[in-house]
Amino acid sequence: MNLTQRRVPQVFELGRSSSIRSFKSIDSSSITHGIHVFQCPDAVGIVAKLSDCIASRGGNILGADVFVPENKNVFYSRSEFIFDPVKWPRLQMDEDFLRISKMFDATRSVVRVPKLDPKFKIAVLASKQEHCLIDLLHSWQDGRLPVDITRVISNHDRFPNTHVVRFLERNSIPYHYLGTSKENNREDEILDLVQNTDFLVLARYMQLLSGKFLQRYRKDIINIHHGLLPSFKGGHPSKQAFDAGVKLIGATSHFVTEELDAGPIIEQMVIIVSALCSHLNSG
Structure with a gap:
């Protein structure tokens, strides 16, 4: 998706029902919610990299908001996802999102897992x-x-x-x-x-x-x-x-x-x- 060619504000909502269905085989007590907030210069392929980061570790996106202000070279996103912390340990999650942050020269990349992180x-x-x-x-x-x-x-x-x-x-x-x-x-x-x-x-x-x-x-x-x-x-x-x-x-x-x-x-x-x-x- 080439976000640089579309300068109108964009919001993408990913369906919750399909995300939850794909986790039926996992013990519900092990499913954990995570949130990732991201800000970086606008570029091609950011959404794909963020989605692949979560999917490659067995996670699934519940909702994702993406915003690209008109006439500004900046990309914002907020992703809410579910994952199995056994398959995707918390420290590994930080490393994965840090790698994407460096890839796109992000000015803000915050990962929160409310169930695991300090309040x-x-x-x-x-x-x-x-x-x-x-x-x-x-x-x-x-x-x-x-x-x-x-x-x-x-x-x-x-x-x-x-x-x-x-x-x-x-x-x-x-x-x-x-x-x-x-x-x-x-x-x-x-x-x-x-x-x-x-x-x-x-x-x-x-x-x-x-x-x-x-x-x-x-x-x-x-x-x-x-x-x-x-x-x-x-x-x-x-x-x-x-x-x-x-x-x-x-x-x-x-x-x-x-x-x-x-x-x-x-x-x-x-x-x-x-x-x-x-x-x-x-x-």
Whole structure:
């Protein structure tokens, strides 16, 4: 497949049913899920090499998303696959994907096997509104968010007997209140608290992180924006959408950059306004 000749965004979905059927002969307890994220200069044959890497070790792809931005010489992919760790040991997997990474001069190649690998350590930054924070905490508690939450940092103080503080205390997650002002954004203190984390999550954290902070942290920071980017950036995105007559609402998770709400988009959720209104009226 010559991706360099097709500059429109591309997404390829590989069927789940055929992948699972081919593993019927394997003990289901031995089947393990893996995820591979890849970024490199665009070239011919990347998809074929990635697919062959997994298939040659007896693995099978459940889903693969490939994206080639228009007029940019860059290739992105995210592959989800199943495999037998006896036939494809974890260290061998790293070596196989590293070989492809060198072949295509990749700038990013991350392999994760949630069942086998240590969990990512994250810190969550929040402000007064709690719905994003509460959703993250409940997803973590239910096992749907396989990370270790090292601490929650907020620029809004919470009383000891509140729902969030009680939850954090029950689960031994430290809570830090760092009130901010125009004169002191407390970024040095935040950096001291998050040194042992793999990435940060901003759950409606209503403060802008400076370019200096991003350079010093040097790891991924994910923001949850209550609007559909790249439209309606900044504050009050729902009002912006309403005033523009937009019929869709939703939320966007994206990587944080120095430019407000302009980082690469990770995931989006969309709800049609008319359908939502009908649902609410019927209730």
